[in-house]
Amino acid sequence: MSNIHPTAIIMPGAVIGENVKIGVYSIIGDMARIGDNTEIGNFCEIGLESGISSQAPVYISENSLIRSGSIIYQGSFFGKGLKTGHRVTVRENTKAGCNLQIGTLSDIQGHCTIGDFVRLHSNVHVGQKTKLGNFAWVFPYVVLTNDPHPPSELLEGSTIGNFAIIATMCTVLPGVCIGQDALVGAMTLVKGDVPEDVICVGQPGKNIGCTEKIRFKDTGKPVYPWRRQFHRGYPDHIVNAWRDEFPNG
Amino acid sequence: MSNIHPTAIIMPGAVIGENVKIGVYSIIGDMARIGDNTEIGNFCEIGLESGISSQAPVYISENSLIRSGSIIYQGSFFGKGLKTGHRVTVRENTKAGCNLQIGTLSDIQGHCTIGDFVRLHSNVHVGQKTKLGNFAWVFPYVVLTNDPHPPSELLEGSTIGNFAIIATMCTVLPGVCIGQDALVGAMTLVKGDVPEDVICVGQPGKNIGCTEKIRFKDTGKPVYPWRRQFHRGYPDHIVNAWRDEFPNG
Amino acid sequence: MSNIHPTAIIMPGAVIGENVKIGVYSIIGDMARIGDNTEIGNFCEIGLESGISSQAPVYISENSLIRSGSIIYQGSFFGKGLKTGHRVTVRENTKAGCNLQIGTLSDIQGHCTIGDFVRLHSNVHVGQKTKLGNFAWVFPYVVLTNDPHPPSELLEGSTIGNFAIIATMCTVLPGVCIGQDALVGAMTLVKGDVPEDVICVGQPGKNIGCTEKIRFKDTGKPVYPWRRQFHRGYPDHIVNAWRDEFPNG
Numbered sequence: 139m140s141n142i143h144p145t146a147i148i149m150p151g152a153v154i155g156e157n158v159k160i161g162v163y164s165i166i167g168d169m170a171r172i173g174d175n176t177e178i179g180n181f182c183e184i185g186l187e188s189g190i191s192s193q194a195p196v197y198i199s200e201n202s203l204i205r206s207g208s209i210i211y212q213g214s215f216f217g218k219g220l221k222t223g224h225r226v227t228v229r230e231n232t233k234a235g236c237n238l239q240i241g242t243l244s245d246i247q248g249h250c251t252i253g254d255f256v257r258l259h260s261n262v263h264v265g266q267k268t269k270l271g272n273f274a275w276v277f278p279y280v281v282l283t284n285d286p287h288p289p290s291e292l293l294e295g296s297t298i299g300n301f302a303i304i305a306t307m308c309t310v311l312p313g314v315c316i317g318q319d320a321l322v323g324a325m326t327l328v329k330g331d332v333p334e335d336v337i338c339v340g341q342p343g344k345n346i347g348c349t350e351k352i353r354f355k356d357t358g359k360p361v362y363p364w365r366r367q368f369h370r371g372y373p374d375h376i377v378n379a380w381r382d383e384f385p386n387g
Numbered sequence: 388m389s390n391i392h393p394t395a396i397i398m399p400g401a402v403i404g405e406n407v408k409i410g411v412y413s414i415i416g417d418m419a420r421i422g423d424n425t426e427i428g429n430f431c432e433i434g435l436e437s438g439i440s441s442q443a444p445v446y447i448s449e450n451s452l453i454r455s456g457s458i459i460y461q462g463s464f465f466g467k468g469l470k471t472g473h474r475v476t477v478r479e480n481t482k483a484g485c486n487l488q489i490g491t492l493s494d495i496q497g498h499c500t501i502g503d504f505v506r507l508h509s510n511v512h513v514g515q516k517t518k519l520g521n522f523a524w525v526f527p528y529v530v531l532t533n534d535p536h537p538p539s540e541l542l543e544g545s546t547i548g549n550f551a552i553i554a555t556m557c558t559v560l561p562g563v564c565i566g567q568d569a570l571v572g573a574m575t576l577v578k579g580d581v582p583e584d585v586i587c588v589g590q591p592g593k594n595i596g597c598t599e600k601i602r603f604k605d606t607g608k609p610v611y612p613w614r615r616q617f618h619r620g621y622p623d624h625i626v627n628a629w630r631d632e633f634p635n636g
Numbered sequence: 637m638s639n640i641h642p643t644a645i646i647m648p649g650a651v652i653g654e655n656v657k658i659g660v661y662s663i664i665g666d667m668a669r670i671g672d673n674t675e676i677g678n679f680c681e682i683g684l685e686s687g688i689s690s691q692a693p694v695y696i697s698e699n700s701l702i703r704s705g706s707i708i709y710q711g712s713f714f715g716k717g718l719k720t721g722h723r724v725t726v727r728e729n730t731k732a733g734c735n736l737q738i739g740t741l742s743d744i745q746g747h748c749t750i751g752d753f754v755r756l757h758s759n760v761h762v763g764q765k766t767k768l769g770n771f772a773w774v775f776p777y778v779v780l781t782n783d784p785h786p787p788s789e790l791l792e793g794s795t796i797g798n799f800a801i802i803a804t805m806c807t808v809l810p811g812v813c814i815g816q817d818a819l820v821g822a823m824t825l826v827k828g829d830v831p832e833d834v835i836c837v838g839q840p841g842k843n844i845g846c847t848e849k850i851r852f853k854d855t856g857k858p859v860y861p862w863r864r865q866f867h868r869g870y871p872d873h874i875v876n877a878w879r880d881e882f883p884n885g
Binding site: 163181224243260278303305341352367 | 396412414430432435456458474476492494496510512528530532536537538539540556558560576590
């Protein structure tokens with residue numbers, strides 16, 4: 139039993155699970171595979187043909203929420219619990235783990251590999267061939283580029299480590315590796331690799347030391363690795379493991 | 388008498404004033420309160436449920452113009468004369484005065500307080516808890532952030548003073564206060580407060596003196612406070628008061 | 637014979653060529669002039685009234701592809717082979733040559749002159765009065781501004797030369813001229829003119845020498861002018877001329 143608005147257009151090849159809700163004026167293509175308990179908002183296009191690749195299914199796994207105006211092409215896979223903002227665009231050949239969040243207006247250009255529990259905030263641009271590790275955070279207006287000599291035929295995505303954070307309005311240059319638990323400050327131009335646990339800031343970005351020196355003003359406790367102190371939206375078994383890892387917060 | 392396109396979907400709880408125009412394929416939710424003489428373009432969603440807060444009305448006051456593809460959640464209030472570009476997003480619990488303009492693709496994340504006659508140009512991102520004073524200007528690709536240690540549970544919006552100007556592609560860090568009539572130059576990373584009438588530029592932003600030194604090349608007259616010389620789109624009684632305040636322009 | 641979806645709304649004054657495809661829930665206004673063999677995706681608005689200018693046709697020439705969610709106002713002309721991404725916005729009085737590409741979410745504010753084969757990537761903001769030369773490239777999150785003293789009544793667009801490249805997330809200040817074959821590096825604030833063949837980087841941008849010093853790591857061959865080595869998507873007669881111009885690549 140699903141709840142599909144009469145104005146939604148469902149192509150005959152689409153496969154739609156149990157308890158799915160599809161909003162007003164949305165278009166679900168032949169190659170769409172929608173998991174159980176998923177909600178698709180208004181004005182969405184799921185399973186859009188790319189015109190480049192041959193036809194391939196796009197899997198939106200169970201318990202997902204696609205907000206209105208979003209476009210997801212054919213030929214990608216999203217693990218369960220995908221949540222998007224409004225008007226996101228995801229092109230073909232994107233492989234994402236579970237519980238990905240993609241903010242309003244963000245654009246994933248395809249051919250990307252994305253881990254579990256990744257958080258892309260609003261208006262993030264993810265170039266082709268980007269690799270995002272588990273629990274990585276990318277804040278608004280960040281661009282992850284991939285062409286070292288624009289325009290050229292080279293294509294070198296960046297690699298963002300597990301738990302790494304890229305703050306607002308950074309540009310990450312092609313092929314850069316940002317290490318696990320690293321922190322890139324707002325408005326940084328990241329030209330070279332950032333080691334694990336290191337802070338990178340400036341234009342061009344410089345590695346200025348370890349994240350452990352950043353403390354909360356009121357308590358003096360360390361902020362990073364952020365899983366010490368930020369648990370909102372993660373499941374209990376994960377939060378419990380983090381509490382064991384950092385018993386003093 | 389209103390002019391509602393037959394493809395628009397008006398939920399039964401919506402309250403719609405006199406002489407309202409609603410475009411093609413727009414969706415007006417139960418909690419929408421649309422004032423007289425307002426025009427809502429095509430593909431809009433007004434009164435979207437947030438899924439977080441409880442149901443609350445959203446007031447679009449009289450003489451407003453919402454351009455196509457815009458999304459406005461429940462639980463906000465906009466004074467009369469709101470004008471939006473295309474595909475703006477405004478989340479719940481936003482309180483705005485009269486004559487707000489929000490440019491194409493701009494995103495107000497909710498829980499914001501906005502004065503009268505504020506101008507947000509295209510693609511401005513306003514984080515939760517931001518306060519914008521009367522007559523403030525924010526230019527394209529500016530991000531007003533709010534989390535001092537991303538990701539954390541802290542939430543410190545910035546405060547933008549009356550008549551202040553933030554030029555293109557700035558990032559304003561959490562909790563910053565930008566004074567009345569201050570000017571932030573293009574591509575500035577604003578880390579600290581900017582006093583009244585002061586210019587802030589660079590990365591990180593530095594306060595480099597008073598706005599009064601900026602002059603028009605041709606006439607030698609001062610540019611700022613901008614209400615000396617820029618009057619387009621403001622009502623006569625306001626412009627007349629500005630002319631009295633600056634009789635020599 | 638055209639292929640117009642039954643949910644598309646075609647106003648009676650629209651002129652639609654042969655073999656045109658118009659997608660689901662799109663709106664084609666009275667002033668739209670759609671050339672042969674053109675495809676218009678879903679949720680588009682073509683020929684939107686500006687509310688400012690008087691009614692004037694918008695010409696989408698033959699062999700064009702407008703992807704879903706795009707908005708094109710009245711009163712512009714596009715040469716053949718226009719391709720857009722999703723949700724682009726183009727306002728009135730834009731004149732573009734052939735084979736223009738406009739990436740997803742890009743916004744052309746109107747009153748612009750655009751040459752042939754120009755490439756605007758995603759999320760590019762082109763201010764009014766901008767002039768873009770033939771074969772110019774503009775990468776994501778670039779803003780081409782036009783008001784030297786915001787807000788003022790002055791309006792000075794920038795001029796981007798033939799084959800010039802503006803990399804990701806630059807701001808180009810009003811009235812700036814960027815020369816033919818010049819290269820602006822990522823995240824540059826371009827305050828002054830950039831001569832032909834010159835590299836400009838930094839904040840504020842500095843001209844740091846000639847593009848000829850940039851070489852591919854593996855071959856040692858020069859990267860720029862880029863038409864030496866990048867030919868994807870250009871017609872044979874143009875590529876052949878470039879091969880004659882640079883016989884050694």
